[in-house]
Amino acid sequence: MAPSSTRRRPRNRPASSRSWPARIARWVFGAIFGFVAISLVQVFIYRFVPVPITFTMLFDQNGITKDWTPLSRIDRNMARAAIAGEDSKFCLHHGFDAEAIENAMERNARGGRIRGGSTISQQTAKNVFLWQGGGYARKALEAWYTILIEAIWGKRRIMEVYLNVAETGIGTYGVEAGAIRYFNHSADRLTPMEAGRLAAVLPLPKKRAAIAPTGFTRRHGNAIARRVGIVRRDGLDACLY
Structure with missing residues (x-):
């Protein structure tokens, strides 16, 4: 009788090696879920609570001067100036202005001074939750937070937060502190x-000043001041009041 042949059983791979892909997938999905949950909580809290500090403030070596002020106590001219100078379609878009982004890309491709196409909503998302500077990662996070604040905060809250956290001078944050710094009175009565002039300072607050401005800042501030009446007349601030 022929001896029975013995088959060699395949060696099982260690359980640890089989589980690595699953572990990585669980970690990735867990990290994404955690980030989404944390970002939702952040945005929901700041829907009602004044923003206490931002990364920009935290790393500002010039100190921090700020005074949180409700939108109801900020002169309407200020919100209108912000719309006129930064985002004329603020009340019309849902966080992103495709036309402004396209125009900015075309201008930048031609060279010269780099200009952005960010809306007030995008700037608010960046100022509150993220850091200054570029990069695709930050831009992606900015887009995500922009979607959230548009959905959870609404336009009035976005403008209120923007006017309170935007840098208006060296070590100065918010239009209330900016108005006192430059004009020696509260933001509740701005011409x-x-x-x-305050709105003209916002893009480059460390290099521009609203008091006795010169050059581009003066011309830009005067142009914004003239457009304030257009914003009021055309109802471009209708989502706020």
């Missing part, structure tokens, strides 16, 4: 000219 179109004062509001226009």
Whole structure:
């Protein structure tokens, strides 16, 4: 009788090696779920609570001067100036202005001074939750937070937060602190000219000043001041009041 042949059983791979892909997948999905949950909580809290500090403030070596002020106590000229200078379609879009982004890309491709196409909503998302500077990662996070604040906060809250966290001078944050710094009075009584000059400072607050401005800042501030009346007349601030 022929001896029975013995088959060699395949060696099982260690359980640890089989589970690595699953572990990585669980970690990735867990990290994504955790980030989504944390971001939702952040946005929901700041829907009602004043933003206490931002990354920009935290790393500002010039100190922090700020005074949170409800939108109801900020002169309407200021919100109108912000719309005129930064985002004329603020009340019309849902966080992103495709036309402004496309125009900015075309201008930048031609060279010269780099200009962005960010809306007030995008700037608010960046200022509150993220850091300054570019990069695709930050832009992606900015887009996510923009979607959230548009959905959870609404336009009025977005403008209120924007006008309170935007840098208005060296170590100065918010239009209330900016108005006191430059004009020696509260933001509850800003003329179109004062509001226009404050809005002109917002893109480069460390290099521009709203008091006795010169050059581009003066011209831009005057142009914004003139457009404040257009914003009021055309109802471009209708989502706020």
